[in-house]
Amino acid sequence: MPELEKKLHETKTLIPEVPQRLDIKMEERIDGATKVKRPLNFRLRFVLATVVVACVALSATTIALFSHTQKEQKIISQITTV
Amino acid sequence: MTKEMFSEKYLTYKVMVFQISYAYLRNIEDAEEATLDSFMKFYKSTKKFQSVNHEKNYLIRVTINTAKDYLKKIKALPLNEEVHGVYDDNGELDKHYVWAVVDELEGKYKDVIYLRYTADLPYKDIASILKISEALARKYHEIAIKTLRELIGGNYA
Numbered sequence: 001m002p003e004l005e006k007k008l009h010e011t012k013t014l015i016p017e018v019p020q021r022l023d024i025k026m027e028e029r030i031d032g033a034t035k036v037k038r039p040l041n042f043r044l045r046f047v048l049a050t051v052v053v054a055c056v057a058l059s060a061t062t063i064a065l066f067s068h069t070q071k072e073q074k075i076i077s078q079i080t081t082v
Numbered sequence: 083m084t085k086e087m088f089s090e091k092y093l094t095y096k097v098m099v100f101q102i103s104y105a106y107l108r109n110i111e112d113a114e115e116a117t118l119d120s121f122m123k124f125y126k127s128t129k130k131f132q133s134v135n136h137e138k139n140y141l142i143r144v145t146i147n148t149a150k151d152y153l154k155k156i157k158a159l160p161l162n163e164e165v166h167g168v169y170d171d172n173g174e175l176d177k178h179y180v181w182a183v184v185d186e187l188e189g190k191y192k193d194v195i196y197l198r199y200t201a202d203l204p205y206k207d208i209a210s211i212l213k214i215s216e217a218l219a220r221k222y223h224e225i226a227i228k229t230l231r232e233l234i235g236g237n238y239a
Contacts, residue, residue, distance in 0.1 A: 004230060007180045008199040014177055015200070018100045022114055026092060029122055030085060 088125050095138065096121075098201055099145050105200045106149035107156070108181075116152050120145040139211045142201065146193065146211070168234065175234070183233045191226035198223060 083091075099120055104113035123144050131137035170176040184195055190212070197208045209219040 003175065004180075004227065004234070005199075007175050007177060008184075008195065008230075011177050011181050011184075012101065012200055014181060015101050015104045016110055018097055018117075019110060019114060022096065022100070022117065025114070025118055026096075026121060029118055030088065030125065033122065033125065034085065 083125060083127075088121075091124075091137075091141075092121055095141055099141065101200050102142065102145045102196060103149045103152075105196045106146070107152055109156075112152055112156060113149075116145070116149045120148045123148065135207070136210075139207055142197070142203075143211050180230075180234075183230055186233055187226055187229060191222055191229065194219060194222040195226050195230075 096117065100113055100117045103116040103120070104110070107113050107116060120141065124141050127140075127144075129140060131140065168176060168179050184192060187195065193212055194208060197203045197211060198205075203211075205216050205219045205223070208223075209216040212219065214222075
């Protein structure tokens with residue numbers, strides 16, 4: 001191998017050892033990321049469930065109101081024809 | 083990715099990721115932060131990998147991009163105070179000087195040099211990481227070596 005290439009390989013020895021504190025910091029970050037994830041997921045689920053329930057309730061109310069109005073109109077039209 | 087799977091990968095690649103980060107940043111604290119950020123991006127990634135090699139190359143690409151982002155923030159590399167001259171006490175080419183000269187290279191050539199000599203990667207992987215052809219990776223290496231020889235001068239020109 002030419003000397004320059006050999007020297008380039010040797011520059012790797014200038015890189016210090018991986019600091020031991022890196023493992024602890026990594027664990028802290030991973031723990032932090034998973035802790036943040038859980039309440040978010042829970043919150044998202046709660047919001048979604050609330051939206052679904054609200055939508056169902058709204059449609060049920062609309063249907064009930066609409067059918068009631070239709071019945072009333074039917075009765076009125078029957079009375080007027082009689 | 084589960085926490086257990088990630089821990090296994092972290093133990094396998096942490097030295098390599100730190101070495102690449104350090105090669106770009108030349109400072110332990112910055113290299114440490116860049117390493118942590120690279121692993122976090124890797125952990126949060128939802129990418130599916132075809133092979134272990136594909137996964138490793140993806141992590142290296144993330145590391146390079148993270149280190150370059152840090153480099154933009156710090157704007158300049160710390161001065162290499164270890165550089166005392168072209169040759170060391172044994173009359174051989176000084177490693178600190180070689181590194182200082184590598185800093186002078188244009189980005190794409192520097193990438194090839196770091197991947198080849200710091201991460202010990204074959205041209206095929208270098209090409210895959212830099213998203214270029216293998217032939218172009220070889221060409222970049224050839225140009226980088228030629229430029230380094232010219233910059234060093236003396237017996238190396």
